Structure formats: C-alpha cells, structure tokens
Amino acid sequence: MSATIDVTEAGFRFVPGVFQYSCGVAALPGYRLVRARFAEPVPMAEGWLRIAAHLDALGRPRNAFCACELRSPAPFTEAGFLAFNQAYAAVLAEWGILHDGQNPVARSNVCPDIAPPAEPGFHAFTYTMPDTAAAPSFVVAGSGEAAEGRGNYRDHIVALGDTSPEGMLKKARWVLGEMERRMAAMGFGWAATTGVQVYTVYDIHPFLAQDLVARGAARHGATWQFCRPPVEGLDYEMDCRGVATELVLPG
Structure with missing residues (x-):
C-alpha cells in the first residue's frame, strides 16, 4: 500500500485510495482529529451546510474536513454508486479538498437495514x-469484502453470495486484513484503536471471539451496526479509528 501523503496546510496525511475516498487519514504532529456525530442522519445537502458552519465557527478551513461516515437508504447498483460518488467528489472539489487530483478524505457509507433514511446523508x-x-490520531475508511479500484466490485467479492458461517468467516478475515493493511500504512495497529465498527446483517458470533476479540480488533468492544455495505453483493464491512475527541451534534 502506498506511503502516506501530507496535506500540510490542513494538518493531516492520507493513504491514497480510489477517487471516492482515501484508505485512511492521520493527524500530522501539532494536530488532533475530532469526530463529530449527528444525533440523527442529516441529508447530504443540509449536511454539507452544517459541516461548513461547524468548521467556520471553529475557524477551521474547509480542507480540515478529512473523514466522514454516511448512511444511505439501500445498497446501490454499481452504476448508482458511481453516480453518487461523482456528485460527492464534486463537492470536495468545490471545497478545494482534492489534493493534486487525489481524494484525501476517508469515508464509510453503509445502509441501515431497519428504519433506513429516506435519502443519503451524514452520520x-x-x-x-x-x-x-x-497524541497520534487516525481514521481508517470503511472496506467491504472486495478489492477496490478494480473497475467493479462484483467480480472481486470474497465468497460472493455465500452468507453461511464459513462464507462470512472468509469475508470477515479479508476485511480484517484490509483494516490492518490500512492502519499499518499509517504506522498503527489494533492497539491504537479507540473505536471499531462492524456493518453486516449476518451473524458475527461464530467468528467474534477468535477473529475479532483474540486478534485485538475489539479491545474496547466492537460496535455492530445492523447495516449493509453500500454496493449490492457486499455483505460485510468494517472501519476503525483512534480518536481521543468525539462529540455529538443535534440531528
């Protein structure tokens, strides 16, 4: 995985990923990452405005925005996901966030299976x-069980369509490995995490002890969000972070 790239003026570095998101971000010396969660998902257009107002109130530039977690109504088709990502990246371009043509912002985008939002929004x-x-702080972008940047997801999904305990184990182990690869690219590991999130509607208990807890991925517990990954055919996603400052904003 590529070395990190500094965004010096914004106070963070990132691991290059695909056009819609980077693989992860970490604060540069002299900065910390702050995670702000909305009490309820905020639709995209309103969310951009609220994020801008929040940064303005703190005297922070737009490119201080370095990671986000989204919620969508249901998994996208491949074409639908591409269209969504193009619209999302266009806002980042308007905000001057793209760095030498690369997207430095880490991101997760998942779909609540029960009581989903009416439209995509910010979590x-x-x-x-x-x-x-x-202290050092970082956010690793979400990953499902497929290699990214390969033109499509479906042809690269681990254990495609297999949601048996054996199939889910294969998916989980691939994603855990990807989390570790992304953290390692920034110089971190599970011991540095303060939060780990799992996104799936399938049972994680058969591999929870040996493949999450024993591996160190649940040292502060693992938050299981009953959500599906954002693209049809994916069944398991994770993200993780090491962030000391977190706050909740009104929904």
Whole structure:
C-alpha cells in the first residue's frame, strides 16, 4: 500500500485510495482529529451546510474536513454508486479538498437495514484541530469484502453470495486484513484503536471471539451496526479509528 501523503496546510496525511475516498487519514504532529456525530442522519445537502458552519465557527478551513461516515437508504447498483460518488467528489472539489487530483478524505457509507433514511446523508464527520500536545490520531475508511479500484466490485467479492458461517468467516478475515493493511500504512495497529465498527446483517458470533476479540480488533468492544455495505453483493464491512475527541451534534 502506498506511503502516506501530507496535506500540510490542513494538518493531516492520507493513504491514497480510489477517487471516492482515501484508505485512511492521520493527524500530522501539532494536530488532533475530532469526530463529530449527528444525533440523527442529516441529508447530504443540509449536511454539507452544517459541516461548513461547524468548521467556520471553529475557524477551521474547509480542507480540515478529512473523514466522514454516511448512511444511505439501500445498497446501490454499481452504476448508482458511481453516480453518487461523482456528485460527492464534486463537492470536495468545490471545497478545494482534492489534493493534486487525489481524494484525501476517508469515508464509510453503509445502509441501515431497519428504519433506513429516506435519502443519503451524514452520520458523522472528522476534522483536524491544532493541538501541540495531541497524541497520534487516525481514521481508517470503511472496506467491504472486495478489492477496490478494480473497475467493479462484483467480480472481486470474497465468497460472493455465500452468507453461511464459513462464507462470512472468509469475508470477515479479508476485511480484517484490509483494516490492518490500512492502519499499518499509517504506522498503527489494533492497539491504537479507540473505536471499531462492524456493518453486516449476518451473524458475527461464530467468528467474534477468535477473529475479532483474540486478534485485538475489539479491545474496547466492537460496535455492530445492523447495516449493509453500500454496493449490492457486499455483505460485510468494517472501519476503525483512534480518536481521543468525539462529540455529538443535534440531528
């Protein structure tokens, strides 16, 4: 995986990924990451406005925005996901966030299976704040059980259509490995995490002890969100973070 790239003026570095998101971000020395979660998902258009207002109130530039977590009504088709991502990336371009043509913002985008939102929206976002005494902090983007940047997801999904305990184990192990690869690219591991999230509607208990807890992926517990990954055919996703400052904003 590629070395990180510094966005010096914004206070973070990122692991290059695909056009819709980077693989992860970490604060540069002298900065900390702050995660802000909305009490309820906020539709995209309103969310952009609220994030901008939040950053303005703190005196932070737009490119301090470095990670986000989205919620969508249902998994997208491949074509639908591409269209959504193009519209999302266009806002990042308007905000001046793209870095030498690359998208530095880490992202997760999942679909609640029960009481989903009516339209895509923001669940949480992360930004940098100056802090000369800050400990290292990072956010790893969400990944489902398919290699990204290969032209499509379906042809690269691990254990496609197999939601048996054996199939889910294969999916989970691939995603756990991807989390580890992304963290390692920034110099971190499970011991540095403060939060780990699992997104699936299938049973994780058969592999929870040996493949999450024993591996170190649940040192502070693992938050199981009853959500599906964002593209049809994917069944298991994770993201993780090491962030000391988190807050909840009104929905």
